[in-house]
Amino acid sequence: MCLFQFDDDPEPEEPAPAGLLYVPVRPGTHAVAVRVFHTPPGSRTTVGLTTVERPAATLGAEQSWICLPESVLRSLAEPLGVEPLTVDPTLTAPAVTGPGASAGSLRAGSAVRDVGHAARTA
Template sequence: MCLFQYEEDPEPEERIPAGLLYVPVRPGEGGGTVIRLFRTPLGARTAVGFTRRERLAATLGAGQKCVRLSESLLRKLCEPLGAGLVTVDPTLSAPAAGPTSHRSDRVAARIA
């Protein structure tokens, strides 16, 4: 995802609230759901929200589950987890990871 901050980006106090966001979630323990957290290119944890479901699907895939949360609630839920940053409408900037072979397969291939 493109999570860079540019010089022309507004300062936090100048930003307009994004309103209700589509927030990606994953299955949690006990049958519940958990907010997915991501990392910026510099390694900082960030929560992610999308203003439209289509944007979420274009970035994370059509099968990605989501919940609707306000930006302020998303921030409050994620700050105790070390994700004080909320990124709205990020775009994919790297190819999706493909399946990998098991380490033992790679070792066997080198030996052979």
């Protein structure tokens, strides 16, 4: 816990909670599943976006999303062993679909790549 907080501190010791996030999801049979992505170094991460326009701008117009508090998103990802949360990624790439497949072009929009793992939400 940070003992001191200064209004003019550009990088506080501990980041403030992100609040409500627009979270990319995949449709399921009875519920939706939170999408899990890869960072450029290869670790798995969940993604939260801070405005309603960002899911389409970052991941495409067809991307479904739900609104979740940061704490709930972290709770859903924890059982999957996914600890990092990327808020407002700046670059994305489509998922690689098979051996030797090209990752395609990057979309402007910290970089992430979809890995197809998901945490279910009710």
